[in-house]
Amino acid sequence: MSKRRVMFTFPPERIEEPVIYLLGHQFGVVTNIRRADVTENKGWVVLELEGTDENIDRGIAWVSAKGIRVDSASGDVVEG
Amino acid sequence: MSYATSLRCRKCGGEYPLQAVNLCDFCFSPLDVAYDYKAMSKRVSRQALSSGPASMWRYQDLLPVDGPVVDIGTGFTPLTKCDGLARELGLEQLYIKNDCLNPTYSFKDRAVAVAITKARELGFHTVACASTGNLAASVAAHAAKAGLQAYVFIPADIETGKVVGTAVYGPTVVAVQGSYDKVNVLCHRLAETYEWGFINISLRSYYAEGSKTLGYEIAEQLNWRSPDCIVAPSASGLLFTRIWKGLNELSMLGLIDPVNTHMNLIQASGSSPIVNAFKAGTLHVHPVEPHTIAKSIAVGNPADGYYALRAVRESGGTAAAVSDEEIVAGMKLLARTEGIFAETAGGVVIAGLKNMVRSGEIKRDDLTVACITAAGLKTQEVVSDVIQPIVIQPTLESFQERVEMSCVAAAEVR
Numbered sequence: 001m002s003k004r005r006v007m008f009t010f011p012p013e014r015i016e017e018p019v020i021y022l023l024g025h026q027f028g029v030v031t032n033i034r035r036a037d038v039t040e041n042k043g044w045v046v047l048e049l050e051g052t053d054e055n056i057d058r059g060i061a062w063v064s065a066k067g068i069r070v071d072s073a074s075g076d077v078v079e080g
Numbered sequence: 081m082s083y084a085t086s087l088r089c090r091k092c093g094g095e096y097p098l099q100a101v102n103l104c105d106f107c108f109s110p111l112d113v114a115y116d117y118k119a120m121s122k123r124v125s126r127q128a129l130s131s132g133p134a135s136m137w138r139y140q141d142l143l144p145v146d147g148p149v150v151d152i153g154t155g156f157t158p159l160t161k162c163d164g165l166a167r168e169l170g171l172e173q174l175y176i177k178n179d180c181l182n183p184t185y186s187f188k189d190r191a192v193a194v195a196i197t198k199a200r201e202l203g204f205h206t207v208a209c210a211s212t213g214n215l216a217a218s219v220a221a222h223a224a225k226a227g228l229q230a231y232v233f234i235p236a237d238i239e240t241g242k243v244v245g246t247a248v249y250g251p252t253v254v255a256v257q258g259s260y261d262k263v264n265v266l267c268h269r270l271a272e273t274y275e276w277g278f279i280n281i282s283l284r285s286y287y288a289e290g291s292k293t294l295g296y297e298i299a300e301q302l303n304w305r306s307p308d309c310i311v312a313p314s315a316s317g318l319l320f321t322r323i324w325k326g327l328n329e330l331s332m333l334g335l336i337d338p339v340n341t342h343m344n345l346i347q348a349s350g351s352s353p354i355v356n357a358f359k360a361g362t363l364h365v366h367p368v369e370p371h372t373i374a375k376s377i378a379v380g381n382p383a384d385g386y387y388a389l390r391a392v393r394e395s396g397g398t399a400a401a402v403s404d405e406e407i408v409a410g411m412k413l414l415a416r417t418e419g420i421f422a423e424t425a426g427g428v429v430i431a432g433l434k435n436m437v438r439s440g441e442i443k444r445d446d447l448t449v450a451c452i453t454a455a456g457l458k459t460q461e462v463v464s465d466v467i468q469p470i471v472i473q474p475t476l477e478s479f480q481e482r483v484e485m486s487c488v489a490a491a492e493v494r
Binding site for chain 1: 102106109110188209211212214233235260263264267271278281315316377378379381382384454
């Protein structure tokens with residue numbers, strides 16, 4: 001089992017969807033929200049995902065395909 | 081000796097011991113080094129600092145390291161008065177803080193010197209980083225000096241010529257195939273899997289502190305005062321926040337008057353998540369896909385973006401983005417007027433400074449410091465159109481005919 005700390009940034013049209021619930025339900029990934037800010041026209045959530053590497057990768061691909069941006073919670077590490 | 085006491089979460093205030101950890105377990109926010117400033121203030125003075133070595137290590141008492149430091153001669157770079165460029169831009173007092181003149185030609189040496197010193201203190205035998213250039217070279221050089229093994233991860237599409245200045249120091253260079261995002265994901269996973277000192281991940285809290293020395297030096301070189309305006313580029317936002325922190329620490333220690341400096345942040349318009357947030361009036365920095373010639377500052381998801389934004393707002397500064405064309409023009413302007421050949425991030429700063437003076441955000445009589453963070457030889461391809469030699473035959477007549485005539489013509493045009 002692995003853990004990954006990520007940030008989801010939601011476009012307005014996806015804010016009302018229960019994406020985090022479905023991610024846990026459909027991919028067997030445990031989701032644990034640590035910080036978030038969601039309003040009617042924007043939203044971001046910082047959370048930890050726990051599961052097998054394969055399930056986390058599949059889950060993140062499914063979230064990304066919905067147009068939700070997935071980034072590392074600690075920012076990019078490739079620097080100039 | 082170090083006055084560092086703990087690592088403290090910037091958001092929730094959670095405290096952690098001084099180990100290789102960069103995120104709060106509770107809220108996943110960055111950890112900062114906390115100090116006993118009261119004890120520090122009894123030890124440091126203007127005179128004591130000024131009599132230290134001509135390097136960043138004159139400020140060792142303000143940094144989170146104990147014992148012998150890894151010193152390749154970093155810091156105390158020139159603060160040069162730039163009257164020619166000032167005239168061109170319409171400023172009365174302009175200085176360039178020239179960090180091109182660090183040992184691996186960029187400001188990263190400041191941050192890496194502290195991170196590698198700390199890595200050795202904490203008992204690491206191997207250090208690592210992910211970089212497209214400046215950071216890689218600095219980590220490789222400092223690791224060589226410290227006798228540590230180094231792994232440097234680079235995107236596979238970087239031209240080999242770009243990594244000569246890294247490979248020469250003898251690290252293991254690993255070229256990762258795949259997009260910028262994929263390289264990021266891999267490096268996070270490597271940091272979780274291997275017990276290395278990952279310079280800008282697990283050692284990031286210490287790495288960040290090295291950048292404060294840029295702020296210290298500016299104040300000391302201005303005879304212990306903070307300028308009216310600072311203009312600096314921003315990628316992850318780390319340097320920007322640390323210049324601000326450095327000035328405020330000096331003030332807190334009673335070494336300079338209260339800081340009244342406007343911190344002005346510039347990004348390339350192809351990678352400007354912090355500027356976007358500033359313009360939109362939000363506090364959340366939405367990540368972007370970077371597309372700019374200023375590769376050294378092309379960070380789409382800046383780790384310290386929120387904090388850089390806060391430094392801009394707290395200081396009454398501003399934030400702006402410049403186009404790739406403006407960046408090239410900025411590089412040429414700096415070289416032509418001051419004899420300083422900066423890389424693209426320097427072009428970003430000069431172009432941004434020019435726009436801010438024109439718009440009145442920086443006033444004519446503001447004492448202004450522009451931070452040039454790395455040398456131009458690293459990105460010389462973007463200005464390769466300057467190579468236009470006048471070709472002559474090896475005769476005096478040919479010189480007089482081709483060169484003298486063209487110089488006379490150019491003078492007449494001017």
